[in-house]
Amino acid sequence: MNRKQSPSQDPDLEALRRCRQGDRRAFAEIVDRHKQGVFRLVYRWLGQKERAEELAQEVFLKAYRELDRFRGDAKFSTWIYQIALNACRDDWRSRRRRPEARVEPEFLNAQPAPEDSPEAGMIAASEGEALRRALDGLPQIYREALLLRYFGDLSYEEMAERSGEGISNLKMRVARGLAQLRRRLERHL
C-alpha cells in the first residue's frame, strides 16, 4: 500500500527536491521537522541525553549522505526513523561489546521506586538492559512496531501512514510483539 506523493503534497519531498539541487537550507527544514521525533526515539533507546543528541545528529548526517537512496516509495519520516532505529541498535551493540564504556540510562538510575536505594537503582538499570536485549531479539516486524508505537509515541494511524501497513495489522504486531517481549523477559529476569 506504499504510495508516492508529489512534492507539492509533501513538504519533505519538496525540501528534498531543493536539497538535491544543492540548497542545504532545505535540509535544515527537514531537520527541524523531524528532530523531535528522532531524538525521542533515540533517547528512549539510549536513555542518555548527551549521547542521544550526538546520535540524533549522526542520524541526520547519515540521511543527508544517503539522500540519493531515498526513492520516495515510503514517507521520508519512515525512512529516517529506520535510520534512527538502526543507529540505536548499532550503538547499543557496540557498547555491549565494550562493557567498560557502557553507561546505564539516566532515567533508570534515577528511578526511586520501589525503595530509593543503590540496589534499587541497579535493579532498575539491569531491567533496562534486559528490556533492550529482549527487544533486540524480537523479530524485526514486532521490534519496529513496538519502537515506533512506544518509543516514537506514534498513534496507530500515524504508524500506518508512515509504513503503508493497515492499522489492524499494526495493532496485531504491537500486541503480539508485547506478548513475545514478556515471554523473553520472563526468561531473562
Added chain:
Amino acid sequence: MTVQETEQKLRELLGPEFSDEEIAALLREEPELGEGLEGFAARWQALRGEIPPLPADFTARVMERLEAPGLWERFRARWLSLPRLAAAGALAAGLAGVLYLGYFREPALGPPLSVREAAGPEGRKVYFVRFALRQPGAKQVAVAGDFNQWTLAALAPSAEGEGLFTVEVPLAEGTYSYAFVVDGRRWIPDPAADRWVDDGFGQRNSVINL
C-alpha cells in the same frame, strides 16, 4: 486484578484504538499478556521515561557538521602536499627495509636447527631436535612448545660460542609449534625455523615438521 481491570490495564498499555472485542480476543489468544500486567506496565513505562528538551541549536549543529569538510577533504588538505608525500615515501621505504631485515632475514642470524633421527621403541622413529639460540647477554633461555604443553625447558649455555644456548629434545613424528623465552619474559621465534605461524597474540611461533 479482576478480568475487567486486566482488560482496562491492557487497553491502557496497547492504546484506546483497541476495541473490547479485540482486547478479549487477545487475552484468549495470549493469556499470559494479562498475568502480572501491572508490574510489566510499570517497568515498560520506566524504560520509556520523560524526554528532556532538545537544545535550541540542534539544527544549527547538524548543519555545522554537514558543512564541515569531510574526512577525505581534511586528509587531503593536511597530508597530500608534495613535501609530506616525499617524507611519507621515505618513511615507508625505511619501514619496508626494517621489516625485511627483521622478518625475512631473521633465519640467517641464528645457528641452524639440527635434527638427528634414531630408532625408538616399537619400531617408531625418534627425532632428537637440537634447539639453539644465540642471545649474547641473556642469562637464561628456554624453549616452550606444544610438544611440552608450553612449559619452559631450559637451554644450556654452549661452549661452541659466546651467547649460544642449546638443548636437545626427543620428539615423535609430527608438526610442532614453539618459541624461545629469553630471561623468563621475552618470547621470540626461532630464527632457524623453516616457517612461522601467527600465535594469535600478535607474535609468531616457529614451526618444525618432523
